[in-house]
Amino acid sequence: HALGNLGLLYQETGRLEETLKELAERARVEWLLRRKILNAVLYPVVVLHAAAIIPWVFAWIVFWASPLSLLANLGLLWLVLGGAYVLLTSSARDLLPVVGDIARRVSLARFGETFASAVRAAVPLRRGLELAAAAAGGGVGKRAHAAAASDLGRPLVETLGAVLPPLDLAMLSVGEESGSIDRSLLKIAQNHRDEAAHRIAKITAVLPILL
Helix, strand or coil: CHHHHHHHHHHHHCCHHHHHHHHHHHHHHHHHHHHHHHHHHHHHHHHHHHHHHHHHHHHHHHHCCCHHHHHHHHHHHHHHHHHHHHHHCCHHHHHCHHHHHHHHHHHHHHHHHHHHHHHHCCCCHHHHHHHHHHHHCHHHHHHHHHHHCCCCCCCHHHHCCCCCCHHHHHHHHHHHHHCCHHHHHHHHHHHHHHHHHHHHHHHHHHHHHHC
16 A cells, blocks of 8 residues: 555656665565564464364363364454454554554654655645555554645644654654755654564564463
8 A cells, every 4th residue: 555655656756767766665664564573473373273272182182072172262263363353454453552553653654755755756745745644544644634634834843743753743843944854754764664673573572471
């Protein structure tokens, strides 16, 4: 979805070479993030399946346990995992303590990267905000859409006051004053991507201990 908005940006600006480079780099970054998330999720899924299967194997060897009990355990596990998947892929994930923070940071990173590309390409401000909002998605995207529909005659820091955290707004203010908004936005995006990756790494390290 975020990459598709870069494609729309090319259609509106005609910047083929630059857009292709940005698409390739963005695809690489997104792939690395997805791989980290997959690594974080895969371990507990394997452990939970082992916890359901191994006790049944011992029970089957000793007591000739019925295969129906294994199917019941696996069915319950799959139901729980399915519910977790639905929750984590819905807008409700933003309300979760750790996962919600990671999702918000990824959305903020996508917003910053897409908006920086729009600024560099001299796309009109309202249209640039719309493209960045669509790339961000989630709560960040909704607030960015609202900002795009508001009065854009104000300083950009005021326009994005409900979209970006205070530290990001301070960085953006410096960029706005120095005429380097795009570089400030890319720095903001990189900070959020680094922090999201750091938190995913912490989850990956802690989960084996908890399980």
